[in-house]
Amino acid sequence: MVNRAFVLKIVSALILFGAWEIAGRIPVSLAFPTFLESMSALFSMAADGTLWLAYAETLQPLVVGIAISAVLGIAIGLWVGLNDFFDWLFSPIFIVMQAAPLAALIPLLVLAYGIGLTSKVLVVCIMAMPVIVLNTAGAVRNTPESMKEMGRAYLATDLAIVLKIVIPAASPVIFAGLRLGISAGFIGAILAELKITPTGVGDIITYSRSIADYPSMYAAIFSIILLAVLFLNLLEKTETVLFKGNQRGYVSD
Amino acid sequence: MKLFGYRLPGMSSLIIWGLLWEIVGQLGLTFFVPPLSEVIVTLYEVIQTSAFQKALFETAYAFLAGVFFAIIIGIPTGILMGRTRLLDELLLPWVNVFLSAPLTALVPVLMVLFGFGMKAIIITTTLFAIWIIILNSRAGVKQINRSLVEMAHSFGASPTDAFFKIYLWAALPEILGGVRIGIIRAVKGVIIGQLLISIVGFGALFELYSANFLMGHFWAVLIVLFALAFTISEFLAYLERRVAYYAAKR
Amino acid sequence: MAMSQTKMAVAEADGVLESAVSTRNISKNYGEVEALRDLSLEFPRGQLTSLLGPSGCGKTTLLKIIAGLLEPTSGEVEVNGSKVTGPGPDRAFVFQDFALLPWASVIRNVSFGLEMRGVAKSEREAIAERYIREVGLAGFEHAYPHELSGGMRQRVGLARALSVDSQVLLMDEPFSAVDEQTRRKFQEDLLGLVQNENKTFIFVTHSIEEAVYVSDQIAILLPRPSRVSEIIRPSGFRNKGVDNIRRDPEYLDIVDEIWASLRTYVE
Numbered sequence: 001m002v003n004r005a006f007v008l009k010i011v012s013a014l015i016l017f018g019a020w021e022i023a024g025r026i027p028v029s030l031a032f033p034t035f036l037e038s039m040s041a042l043f044s045m046a047a048d049g050t051l052w053l054a055y056a057e058t059l060q061p062l063v064v065g066i067a068i069s070a071v072l073g074i075a076i077g078l079w080v081g082l083n084d085f086f087d088w089l090f091s092p093i094f095i096v097m098q099a100a101p102l103a104a105l106i107p108l109l110v111l112a113y114g115i116g117l118t119s120k121v122l123v124v125c126i127m128a129m130p131v132i133v134l135n136t137a138g139a140v141r142n143t144p145e146s147m148k149e150m151g152r153a154y155l156a157t158d159l160a161i162v163l164k165i166v167i168p169a170a171s172p173v174i175f176a177g178l179r180l181g182i183s184a185g186f187i188g189a190i191l192a193e194l195k196i197t198p199t200g201v202g203d204i205i206t207y208s209r210s211i212a213d214y215p216s217m218y219a220a221i222f223s224i225i226l227l228a229v230l231f232l233n234l235l236e237k238t239e240t241v242l243f244k245g246n247q248r249g250y251v252s253d
Numbered sequence: 254m255k256l257f258g259y260r261l262p263g264m265s266s267l268i269i270w271g272l273l274w275e276i277v278g279q280l281g282l283t284f285f286v287p288p289l290s291e292v293i294v295t296l297y298e299v300i301q302t303s304a305f306q307k308a309l310f311e312t313a314y315a316f317l318a319g320v321f322f323a324i325i326i327g328i329p330t331g332i333l334m335g336r337t338r339l340l341d342e343l344l345l346p347w348v349n350v351f352l353s354a355p356l357t358a359l360v361p362v363l364m365v366l367f368g369f370g371m372k373a374i375i376i377t378t379t380l381f382a383i384w385i386i387i388l389n390s391r392a393g394v395k396q397i398n399r400s401l402v403e404m405a406h407s408f409g410a411s412p413t414d415a416f417f418k419i420y421l422w423a424a425l426p427e428i429l430g431g432v433r434i435g436i437i438r439a440v441k442g443v444i445i446g447q448l449l450i451s452i453v454g455f456g457a458l459f460e461l462y463s464a465n466f467l468m469g470h471f472w473a474v475l476i477v478l479f480a481l482a483f484t485i486s487e488f489l490a491y492l493e494r495r496v497a498y499y500a501a502k503r
Numbered sequence: 504m505a506m507s508q509t510k511m512a513v514a515e516a517d518g519v520l521e522s523a524v525s526t527r528n529i530s531k532n533y534g535e536v537e538a539l540r541d542l543s544l545e546f547p548r549g550q551l552t553s554l555l556g557p558s559g560c561g562k563t564t565l566l567k568i569i570a571g572l573l574e575p576t577s578g579e580v581e582v583n584g585s586k587v588t589g590p591g592p593d594r595a596f597v598f599q600d601f602a603l604l605p606w607a608s609v610i611r612n613v614s615f616g617l618e619m620r621g622v623a624k625s626e627r628e629a630i631a632e633r634y635i636r637e638v639g640l641a642g643f644e645h646a647y648p649h650e651l652s653g654g655m656r657q658r659v660g661l662a663r664a665l666s667v668d669s670q671v672l673l674m675d676e677p678f679s680a681v682d683e684q685t686r687r688k689f690q691e692d693l694l695g696l697v698q699n700e701n702k703t704f705i706f707v708t709h710s711i712e713e714a715v716y717v718s719d720q721i722a723i724l725l726p727r728p729s730r731v732s733e734i735i736r737p738s739g740f741r742n743k744g745v746d747n748i749r750r751d752p753e754y755l756d757i758v759d760e761i762w763a764s765l766r767t768y769v770e
Contacts (some may be wrong), residue, residue, distance in 0.1 A: 008342040016347060031365040092264045099437055099486035100479040101444035104455065107463040108471055112285045149572050150602035153590050154616035154667065164615075168606050179353075186355035187445075194357065195448055205361050214365070221362060225354045232353045243606065 033215040042219035050204065051223065058200030058224075061117055062189040065124025066182055073129045073181065074174060077136020081170075082162065091137065097130040103188075106195055120192040127188030128181040135177025139170035172243045179235050186228040287469050296473035304458060305474070311454040315371060316443045319378025323435055327383045328428060331390025335424075341391070348391075352384040356442070360449045374446040374453060381442025382435035389431025393424030426496050433489040440482045520547035523703035524569060524671055529578035531564055538564045540728040542578070546671075546720075551697045551704035553714040555761070556724035557768045562707045563599075563675055565724075569705060570596050570673050582671060592620065595664035597674040601656045603648040609635060609659050610644040616667035627666075634662040638692075654685035671703045678713070686713075691745045693717050711761045715754055723761060725768060732764065 017035045024034030033041075045051040080087050080094075106123055113119040143166045151161040193202025201224050208216035271289055278288030299305050334341040334348075359380065363373040401423055405415040447456030455474065462471045524546040531539040538561045546552045554562040567573040569580050571590040580587040582594060595616065603612050610631050611618075617627035635644055638658040648656055657677055664672055678686045694717060697704055708714050714721050721735045740751035748754050 005342065008339075009346055012343040012346055015343065029366050031362075088261060088263075089266045089269070092267050093270065095264075096267075096479060096483050099440075100482045101441045103441060103445045103448055104459065104475055104478055106448060107459045108285065108475075111463055111466070112283075144600075144602075146598050146600050146602040147604065149567075150596070150598060150615075151619075152572055153570055153594075153596035154619050154663075155590055155592060156619045160619060165604065168604065171606075183353040183355075187357050190355045190357040191445060191448070194361065201358075205358070209361055209365060217361065217365075221358045224358050225350070228355050229350050229353065 031212075031214050033218055037215040038218040038222060041213075041215035042223060045204070045216060045219060051220075054200045054204050054220070055227075056200075058189060058193060058202070061120035061124055061192060062185060064117075065121045065188065066128055066185045068121070069125050069128035069132055069181055069185065070178055073132030074136050074178075077133045077174070077177075078140055078167070080133065081137035081140025082166070087137065087141075090133075094130045094133045094137075097126070098134055102126045102130075103191060106191070110196055115197045119196055120189070123192040123196070124185045124188040127191075128185035131184060132174075132177045132181040135180070136170065136174045139173035139177075140166055142173075143169045172239070175235075175239050175243070179232060179239070182235065183228065183232060186224075190224060285468055287472065292469050292472040292476065295469035296476060299470055299473045300477065304461070308454045308458045309477075311371070312443055312447065315374040315378055315446070315454065316439060318375045319443060320382055320436055320439050322375070322379045323382035323386055323439065324432060326379075327386030327431075327435065328390045331387040331428070331431070332394050332420075332424070334387065335391040335394025344387075345391075348384050348387050351380070352388060356380050357445055357449070360446060364450060369450050369452060371453060373450055374443060377446035378439045378442040381445075382439035385438065386428075386431040386435040389434070390424065390428045393427025393431075394420060396427065397423045426493070429489075429493050429496055433486070433493055436489060437482070437486050440485065444478070520545075520550075522546060523548035524580065524582050524705065526565070526569065526580050527578055529565065529568060529575045529580070531561070531568065531573065532576045537728045539568075539575070540730055542729065542731060544722055544731060544734075546703055546705055548703050549697075549701050550719035551693070551706055551717055552720040552722060553706045553708055553718040554722050554724055555708055555711065555714040556729075557726060557765060558709060560724040560726040560768075561729035562709075562724050564729075566673050566675050566705060566707050569671075570594055572596075592667065593669055594671045594673055595667050595669040597657075597660050597664045597672065597677045599676040599679055601648075601660045601680070603656055603659055605648050608645045608647055609640060609651075612648070612659050613662045613666055616663055620667070630666050631662070634666045635659075637665065638662045652685075654681040654689070657681055657689070665700070669702070671705065674704065674706045676707050676709065679709070690717050694745055711758050711765070712749075715757050715761070716748055721757075721761070723764065725765075735761070 021035040024032055024037065027034075042051070076090065080090050103123075105126060106119075109119045109122050113122065147165050147169060148161055151165045156164065190202060193199055194206065198206040201220050204220040205217050208214070208220070274286070275289040277283075278286050278291065330344070334344055356377070360373070360377055363376050367373040367376060397420060401419060402415075405419050410418065444455065447454045448459070449456075451457060451460050455478065458474060459471070461467075462474070522545040526542060526544050529539055529542045530537070542565065544552075544565075554565060556562050564573060568575050569582075569587065571580075571587050571594070582591070604615065607615070610628055613635055614622075614627040614631035617630060618624075622630070632644060635641060638661050640655060640658050640662065643651065643655065648659065651659070657680070660677070664674075678689045681689065690713060693704075693706075696702075697717075697719075706714075706717065715737055718737065719741070721737070723732045723735070724730070725732045735757060737753060737757055739753040740748050743751060
């Protein structure tokens with residue numbers, strides 16, 4: 001038993017990819033290539049540069065949208081969490097947005113802003129922002145009362161309480177919201193590329209589907225899921241390093 | 254929020270936003286935002302059209318079917334993962350992957366595999382909802398208090414008895430929490446599916462409206478959709494709170 | 504209550520004690536609910552006064568009013584002759600749940616109060632280090648709260664309160680969240696602190712034994728509406744050494760007497 005968890009992860013990957021390979025060989029459907037075919041399509045796309053060009057395009061709305069959502073979302077969240085009036089005014093909007101299928105706004109965004117980058121960035125924003133705002137506001141509101149009291153008892157100014165107590169205390173939850181927001185942002189970015197105009201990875205998917213080059217289509221989908229998962233895992237690792245004491249830290253017994 | 258000593262109800266600020274919408278619409282600032290009053294009149298007309306009723310019916314059908322499969326498959330899978338270590342270790346990485354993966358990318362695959370129709374939309378909906386249901390059911394089973402398990406043993410409960418009389422109930426708050434989030438995700442999934450496979454339900458309706466620049470119709474349908482989604486999510490939150498009374502006391 | 508009257512007489516014979524803190528006619532209402540009614544108390548300088556009572560008797564509320572964290576509905580608090588309007592540098596607070604910052608190391612937690620007073624980093628860390636050593640946590644300066652046991656966490660809270668060098672220490676059930684043995688050690692250490700530090704301690708507790716063990720003066724608070732029912736000044740066993748207090752007849756008598764007067768208020 002060298003490292004059971006690691007070995008089992010490998011086994012688990014082998015089982016899934018093996019099942020994919022077998023299902024592709026039967027084949028379960030003409031539109032279901034084998035795992036190896038898809039991987040070789042992935043490598044040839046990476047080798048001739050198509051994949052990198054596609055990602056250069058896909059990442060634009062994604063990065064811009066997520067950057068805007070993160071900055072604006074955290075700022076609004078802090079504001080809403082700290083001030084009763086803004087809480088009353090803005091929270092309902094974001095609560096409704098969080099529950100609602102905002103994807104339905106896409107046709108309207110296309111009518112208003114065309115099929116360019118703006119629309120795609122907006123799609124990423126409306127998907128990513130609500131959860132960031134709500135998590136930030138909730139975390140700020142839930143700062144343990146005794147920590148704030150401690151700040152006041154030791155003569156911290158209101159600003160110092162926000163900067164040195166409320167924000168650090170809220171940051172693990174803010175970060176978790178950011179992670180959920182980015183995950184939703186990926187959904188939005190792909191949706192925009194598939195729905196609005198095929199560009200980037202969405203273009204590879206749409207185009208290879210239309211010419212029935214299924215290995216390339218599966219390869220592109222595989223790559224974008226892989227990218228999202230790797231990125232989010234990286235973020236989670238950063239989180240555990242950054243907040244190592246903070247998550248289990250506040251216990252009173 | 255308190256005003257002159259009165260506590261304003263939670264969602265009351267939506268009235269202010271509605272007024273703002275009306276004003277922006279009346280000023281005619283943009284073609285894309287007709288006044289709210291106009292939208293509401295349109296809404297009244299729209300919901301009587303057969304196209305709308307058909308879209309609503311199709312969406313409800315795909316949604317309910319998708320949620321049904323997500324629950325029927327998700328809860329047992331989650332509970333099994335919580336009770337069997339090997340299964341847990343084999344499946345958990347993939348559940349986590351699909352929980353945060355951009356599932357929209359999979360819709361084209363579903364389209365080529367299952368056709369441009371209801372089947373693909375139902376599967377999309379299930380895919381959006383199922384992972385969080387699995388994960389929460391698993392977490393619910395995992396957190397069951399050890400002394401509760403020991404209590405079951407010491408009073409001689411059979412494994413089946415222990416499962417149906419103790420574990421299921423002890424994990425219920427988490428399971429319901431997962432179902433609630435899963436259902437909210439399913440609402441988004443069913444709409445995303447319809448947008449991408451835009452020949453059924455609201456997807457088709459949106460195509461029709463935007464091709465004809467029917468802004469009022471568009472907003473009317475959006476309001477109905479958002480209101481339905483919000484009602485579903487609040488209703489589920491209410492159900493969850495009713496179970497939460499003992500979740501806190503375990 | 505013949506005995507408590509003799510205590511008062513003894514106290515007065517010692518000479519009039521100067522008050523470091525006095526509360527005058529404090530009332531506190533939460534809407535309809537009366538938390539405190541017309542409460543007046545004197546806290547002698549350099550001594551430890553316990554606020555003892557059943558849960559819900561408003562002892563923590565009173566402590567937080569003295570700290571300036573809560574505002575009384577009416578009445579006023581004076582510390583060293585000046586009226587309290589909010590938290591001030593003359594008082595330091597020790598919290599029941601420790602209220603440590605989980606993301607900050609022990610030394611940053613201890614120096615938090617000094618940081619808020621604008622003391623330069625090197626200076627405040629030197630002071631903090633001294634008090635960390637004093638409470639027996641030397642070597643843990645760079646540990647994080649989650650790495651410490653409950654008792655050690657409260658030592659951090661205590662070091663934080665000592666490092667700001669306030670005249671008055673307010674302690675809100677500081678030992679209620681630590682285990683029995685640690686608690687006994689804390690109580691002994693506290694007696695040493697009262698003797699050496701020349702500070703005024705106000706100590707909230709719901710443990711009768713703890714109050715009698717550590718206090719120079721015990722104010723018994725009764726609920727509904729909250730008021731001071733009596734003031735007891737144990738005096739006979741204070742100088743007999745920490746090991747002898749718990750079998751001193753006077754200690755046992757006072758514990759019994761307090762229990763007799765409180766038992767009807769315990770549900």
